[in-house]
Amino acid sequence: MRLRLAQVEEDDQLDITPMIDVIFLLVLFFMVTSTFIEEAKVFKMILPRAETPTTVAREDADSISLTVDGQLFFRQGSAKEEEIPDLSSLVERLQTQGSPRPVIVRCDARCEYRRFVEIKNALRQAGVETVFEEVEVSHASQ
Helix, strand or coil, X not given: CCCCCCCCCCCCCCCCHHHHHHHHHHHHHHHHHHCCCCHHHHCCCCCCEECCCCCCCHHHCXXXXXXXXXXXXXXXXXXXXXXXXXXXXXXXXXXXXXXCXXXXXXXXXXXXXXXHHHHHHHHHHCCCCCEEECCEECCCCC
């Protein structure tokens, strides 16, 4: 007579429902927080360096971005940046908006300096008196 040993089958399944819940919450958290990232840094630019920069609140100023390939982008306050075809359309737009706000100009350091001067002249023509150039802070003490 042969004895059979009772084989006990264990249920070795892992309940992954709590792990899925945690992953879902993490994804949701990163989706919500990523919308608050500043959109001004969309263009990868190498900014010129400055020893003593002046700070300006972005909400109080409009901004113009000039990429290395010559594209111009304009943003009013905290609105979304939009491409503008040329400087004359920018001048018309600034003149129609009434009293001009300060403007921050972001030019890639690889751009021709002539383009920056053209932008400043167009802003002066539109009546903008306060123009700031966005720069990267240089740490000379290092």
